[in-house]
Amino acid sequence: xxxxxxMSEHVFSSVDALDNALATEAISxxxxxxxARGKATLVVSGGSTPRGLFAHLANADIDWSRVTITLADDRxxxxxxxxxxxxxxxxxxxxxxxxxxxxxxxTPCYPNVDANLxxxxxxxxxxxxxxxxxxxxxxxxHTASLFPCCEEIDEGLATNASALMTxxxxxxxxRISQSLKRLKNSRKGIIHIVGxxxxxxxxEALSTQPAKxxxxxxxxxxxxxxxxxxxxxx
Numbered sequence: 001x002x003x004x005x006x007m008s009e010h011v012f013s014s015v016d017a018l019d020n021a022l023a024t025e026a027i028s029x030x031x032x033x034x035x036a037r038g039k040a041t042l043v044v045s046g047g048s049t050p051r052g053l054f055a056h057l058a059n060a061d062i063d064w065s066r067v068t069i070t071l072a073d074d075r076x077x078x079x080x081x082x083x084x085x086x087x088x089x090x091x092x093x094x095x096x097x098x099x100x101x102x103x104x105x106x107t108p109c110y111p112n113v114d115a116n117l118x119x120x121x122x123x124x125x126x127x128x129x130x131x132x133x134x135x136x137x138x139x140x141x142h143t144a145s146l147f148p149c150c151e152e153i154d155e156g157l158a159t160n161a162s163a164l165m166t167x168x169x170x171x172x173x174x175r176i177s178q179s180l181k182r183l184k185n186s187r188k189g190i191i192h193i194v195g196x197x198x199x200x201x202x203x204e205a206l207s208t209q210p211a212k213x214x215x216x217x218x219x220x221x222x223x224x225x226x227x228x229x230x231x232x233x234x
Contacts, residue, residue, distance in 0.1 A: 046085030
C-alpha cells in the first residue's frame, strides 16, 4: 500500500513472513537484472535485522556468478573482527550457492585509511546504477553509517563521492559508508525494519528537520523512492 507521502509499504504479520517475501523479491530483482543486462548488483547492510533474509538468499537458485554484492557500510575493523559487517556476510549470505557471487569489500586496504578510501571509491564508481539496495535503520534514524551525530553527516548527504569515512560519537568504531548519492542511485531500494519501536522512529524521521537529524528520511518519499518493508517483532 502507499502512505500519504506516496511511499510504498509492505507490512507482514511476522519476521519470518517478511524475510521470506523480501528474499523472493530480491531473487526476482536480481534475476530480471541478469536477464536484461547479463549481471546484477546487490547492496546490503549489516546488523541483526537481515540475518534471516541472508539465510534465505544464501541458497537461492540464481546465477550468483553474475551477481556482485557489496555493503552499504562497514566498521573500520579487521575482516575477522566480530563487529565487521563483512564477517557477518561471509558467515551468512556468502555461503551455499551465493558463495559464487563476486564480493567487493569496503575494507580491502585496512588499516590504511587513505589507500582504502581511494580503492573503495574506484570500485564503487565502477558500478553503474545498482539493481537493489537494502538498508536498515538505527534508533537514532541513521542508515548505512550516515549518523546524525557524526561531524561528516553534511558531507555524507551532499558529496558526489561514492564513499567516505565517518566517526559516530554514539557508536563504537570509525566507519566507511557509501554516500547518500551513491546509495540512491539504484533501480530498487528497500528500507528493512523490524519492531514497533523502529516503526515509530521511522515515522518520526519523516517529519524531522533539519534533514541531517534523520538521514533515513532522505531515502523515503518524498525525498527518495525506497519502499518500506516492515514486520512488528514476534
